[in-house]
Amino acid sequence: MLRLTKKADYGLMALKYLAEHPETPSVSAKDIADTYGIPAQLLAKVLQRLAKVGLLKSHAGMNGGYALSKAARTITAFEVIHAIDGPLFITSCTKGSKSCDLEPNCTVKEPLARVNESIAAVLKSITVYDLVDHETAVSRAAQLQQLVSLTARM
Amino acid sequence: MLRLTKKADYGLMALKYLAEHPETPSVSAKDIADTYGIPAQLLAKVLQRLAKVGLLKSHAGMNGGYALSKAARTITAFEVIHAIDGPLFITSCTKGSKSCDLEPNCTVKEPLARVNESIAAVLKSITVYDLVDHETAVSRAAQLQQLVSLTARM
DNA sequence: TGAATCCAGACCAATGAGGTCGGACATATG
DNA sequence: CATATGTCCGACCTCATTGGTCTGGATTCA
Secondary structure, eight states: OOOOOHHHHHHHHHHHHHHHOOSSSOBOHHHHHHHHTOOHHHHHHHHHHHHHHTSEEEEOSTTOEEEESSOGGGOBHHHHHHHHHOSOOSSSSOBTTBOOSSOTTOTTHHHHHHHHHHHHHHHHTOBHHHHHSHHHHHHHHHHHHHHHHHHHHO | OOOOOHHHHHHHHHHHHHHHOOSSSOBOHHHHHHHHTOOHHHHHHHHHHHHHHTSEEEEOSTTOEEEESSOGGGOBHHHHHHHHHOSOOSSSSOBTTBOOSSOTTOTTHHHHHHHHHHHHHHHHTOBHHHHHSHHHHHHHHHHHHHHHHHHHHO
């Protein structure tokens, strides 16, 4: 179905929340989970992975929590998804290092890999800041669709 | 992980095979499965769905099999994936008709829906014919990436 | 008739996602 | 300094979905 996992969704929501509240030095995972009504422990695990990659800074102890380690503009959706769900491949057989083991004459993957790169490029062009301020993301997506339809017509 | 299912992969491979052999009036599911080394019964079920949707014409009996019902240029990757895996949604909570039931204040989905449409547009711009003749698909994907990077820089 | 093929449904197994539990650790406060 | 509170953190479990198989029936051609 080509959908990204709920964890990635939660991660994006949490980053958006942090970007919306830059004044608070660190917000706990529980607070974010409560505001969105999602399981706290699951969100905690997601945030842990984001902290491990370096997108978030964690602070233990009382009044502890998480904070963005970079500006919201410099965090792309691709980074977040990659950190949580691992490398994204549209083709199901290309799993990291080893390629199609069963079908050596599988020539379908090559063009699909290009499609994969295009999708990655789209995700890289969306930042956490765009999630907060809808206008830029919306207009950018509209532009992209126009461009795509143009190339399809050539 | 944002990957499409193996069934969709198999379907695209089969359509590519049919597009490469336009002279033969009908190819059996077993033949295609043997040439690619994929389970025959699973591919059969995939082809049945494609036939049900109208992308393929089936012919039972001896020397029977499948044939494209349209020109390869007019069959998009989006159609194939949609027929096999159902509607594609990048967000995991939007399932068809009913939207996010738990989080009414989930504002992340809106911009992601635009991203979803962009990806759909990319898939709609790739046809089965493009899978056979790599050049067009490759150059088109390269163009798309350039355009994306341009909009990202604005 | 019989062989080969499509078709439809139920059925099983494994992978991975969603979710939970207990422990380690850091900080605030008396 | 000691304790208690609240957080991070890793391992564990359950269950839905996917990938794949099996059985039986319908259709066509030699």
